[in-house]
Every structure is written in structure tokens, then in C-alpha cells.
Amino acid sequence: MNIKDLKYFHQLASHQNFSQVADFFHVSQPTITMAIKRLEEEYGVPLLIRNRSHQALELTSFGRQFDRHVATVLHELNLASKEAQYERQEQVRFGLPPIIGSYYFPSLVPQLLQRHLLTRMKIVEQGSNEVLRQLQHGDVELALLGSLAPLSYQRLVSSTIATMPFGILVSPKNPLAQKRQGVYFKDLAGQSFIGLNERFIHNQAFHQVSRASHLRPQVIYRTADVHVLAALVAENIGIAFLTSLAAHINPDVVFLPLLDEQQPLFYISKVRRRSTVLEGYKQELWNQLG
Template sequence: MNIKEFHYFHKLVEDKNFSQVASFFNVSQPTITMAIKRLESELGVKLFVRDRSHKQLVVTPSGEQLDRHVTQILNELEVMKKELLRISSEKVMFGLPPIIGTYYFPHVAPELLRAGLIDKLDIFESGSNEMLNYILDGTLDLALIGSITPIVDTKLDAKIFERTHFKIAVSENHPLAKQDSVKFKELAQEKFIILDDHFIHSVAFNKMCHANQFRPQIIHRSNDVHILKAMIKENMGISFLTELALPPEKGIKVLDIADSDQPEFLLSIVYRRSHTLTKLQQSLLEILPQKINL
């Protein structure tokens, strides 16, 4: 068996049509047929059967099991190709979600600069919810990722280096600005301006609303913290943000959430467990996981 046969087999599981698969790979239909027969012969199992009554190709249980393994093999091959292409490069594909990039990264940038590492980073920005997929598929070497629970995946090394709280941000002109803390259930009638689903904030926010048994009145979702803060200052609504994104700022009052049971915002540095770290990446790992004074 060879890699081409795996590609043909996996595509046939998806399309269940020999001619479509042959057209996709720009080969003859007999090429696909023979490849599948070779796989069946080598493995000693039947991978497909024809349902003549419905004129369909059916994947056998053995075929379904093989496809699980083949999917993993093909994914690992793609990751391998990306890693090998970059191994001679003096660049690190580095994932940095917007909030972490804006409010955490400046704290470590001077040390990275002194170590001659800052220009070695090829920074990729995306929300924490998407970043894990980019690590797993080999697009990124390392990433700083926010989560509300420890990241557990047998394919990943994830090390928590900072734990922060979520806060409520209101305009200095909002009635709540007279308080220093608030119970989340007291916000049931408030208008919210929140980050969209690309951010882990939405998961934490939904969890808090569910625990307090109310459906929030969300008037705007944004992927830009600066826009969100501008709207808060105009007293258009209140927001739910990690304290990492809420340094002292004129026009905004930050309230503690008084609930005893609430999610934390966890910062982790993440990379694939199978990835062999270069000296450059090891140097980054020594500098990046630094606690900051909030």
C-alpha cells in the first residue's frame, strides 16, 4: 500500500463514486479500482460493497475503521510537510489571539527584542477558539491561547502560565459605576455589548448567563475590543471582558463579579506534542510564559 492509495480510498469514502474520484485526481477509473483492490488484498478485508438495489457504493465497517486511521495518517503527513518546510527557516509561526496580543504581548516584547527573537516571529492572529485547529493542522508552531478550562488533548502540550478573572465593564456614567462589584444575576435587565464567538469570552459569558437563569439582551457583538470599549464609554451597553483587556482607562469603570462560582480566563502556551522544538522555539518558551501584574 502507498500514500496515493490512501488518498484514493479516503476520497472514495467521501464521494462513494469511482468516476468522481478518478476525475478529482485526473486519473482513469481503473486506476482507482485497482488501488482499492490492492488495499483489500493486502489488508484481507472488503472495504466497499455495491448496493445494487439503490445503485450505491456502501462503505463496510472495515472500510469505516480504516478511514479513521487513514484520516489520521493523511493529516499527520500534511503536518509533517509543513514542519519540514519550515525547519530550515529561522522563523516561528506564532499564534496570538487579539486580546492576548494587545494586552499581554507588550509585556514580553522588550525581552524578546533583547534576545534577538522578536523579528523571528511570523505572527498569526485569530481567536482562541480557532487557534487550536491551526496548531493541530501544522499551520502554527506555537500559540498563546485563552481558555476557561485547561486545554486537554493527547496531541498537544499546553502549559497554563497565567490565570485572570472576568470583569464587568460599564461607562463611568452608568448607574453601576457607583459600585465596585456586582452579582451577575443583577445584570439580567442590562444591555450587553460582547465579543463574538471567535473569542473564548462568549463561552464564559453564556456559562454565566445559564448559571443565573437569564437570557441576555445583546445589542451588539464585535471582534474588535477597541470598538467595544468605545461603545461602553458612550454608555450604549455594558460588557463582559477578561481583566487582561481592562487596564485603567478614562470613561470605563471595571466591576468585580461577586459570584463565588465563575470561570477563569486561563492563558496557556500550546504546541503539538509530536513537534520537535528548535533551539529558537525553546528560547521563546523560556521567555513567553511570564506572569504580568494586572
């Protein structure tokens, strides 16, 4: 079986237009036609229904089923290609969200240095949501991720290594700073928030606690940089919702625990694809993550 034939078919299943697929791959339309014919001959059943009078094209029932298998095959081949590239570089592409990278990962560094593993790591720093996407698509191999519950994905292996609550960052100039024992989220009505963008798990936790408190907080600015967030809070531009992991992010802000009984937790997990073979330094690195 020709891999190109599978690629042609998968693209055709999506666009249902021979000329568009031919243009996409920079080949002639008969090339696409012959590829489909080879697949149909190999499996002995039609993949497409052609309505020449209406110039329409649709997949047969088997064609739709076959396309699901093809999508999986092409995905796995794409992963294998990326993994081969990383193997040649003798490095592990390691996903690390900024907050975990700044406030949890340093505790692991001495052991990683001692075992000569740190130089084997190519750090990819993104928010947890983005790291998860890159892990699923093969752009990273191992990762530490933040989540609001233990991770459960069919194609991933994960293990929770730490949990911690969320809280509120405020400027010492904000009257809330006097409530060092903590605040209830409902008491934050009328406050302006500085938020992290959608690539961070904080966004989901923020919406969750807002709904539970029946509030619609005003977010006046979003950023992908937690240090920018803390700096804006220090200037009393607004307050921020942040995991207690980063409670000491800036000496010019005050961290207030949340007192709500029903509130999300920040889970830190080590994660890899289930298909990843752990041997040698990869196995040792996985073990050292906790």
C-alpha cells in the same frame, strides 16, 4: 504504498461514489478502481462492498477501521508539509489572541528581543477558539491561548502561565459605574451587552455566567475587535463582559469586578502540538513563554 491511493480511498470512504471521487481528483474512474484494488491486495482483505444491482457502495468493517488510520496518516503528512514550509522560512508561526497579545504578551517582549527571538516569530492573531483550531490543523506551531480551565487535549502539550477573573465594562454615564466595588451578574438584568464573536473564549464564559445567574442577557452587537467593543461601551451603547486582563483597554470606560462566588476564570496557557520537536530557537522560545 502510494500516498495517492490513500487519498483516493479516504475520499471514496466519505462520498462512496467512484465517479465523484474521480472528478474531485481530475482522474479517470479506472484510476480510482485500481488504487482500491492495490490497497486490497496489499492488506489481503476487501475494503468495499459493491452492490452492482443497486449501484451502491459501502465500506467493510475493516474498511471503516482502515479509513480511521488513513485519516490520521493524511493529517500527519499534511502537518509535516506545513512544518517543512515553516522550517524553510526559519520562523515559528505563533498564535496570539488579540487580548493576550495586547495586554499580556508585551511583558514578554523585552526578553524575546534580548534573545533575538521576536524576529523568529510570525504572529497569527485570532481569537482563542480559532487559534486552537489552527494549532490542531498545523497552521500555527506554538501559541498562547485563553481558556476557562486548564487545557487538556491528547495531541497537545499545554502549561498554564496565568489566571485572572472576568468583569464588566461600563460607560461612566451608566449608573452601574458608581458600583466600583463590583456587581453581581444578576444585577445586570435589563442591560444591553456588546459581545465578542464566537472565535473568543469570552462567548463561552458569558453563557456560563448567564446560566448560573438564570439570566438571558440581550446582546445587541458582536465584534471581533476588542477596541471596537470598548469604544461602543464608552459611548454607552451597551456594557461588555471582559477579562480583567483588559481592564484598562480604554480610559473612557469603567471596569467593575464580578462579585459572584461561582464564576469562570480566564486561563492563559502556552500550547504546542505533542508531535512538535523543540530544538534550538523553538525550545528557547517555548521556555521564555513562562
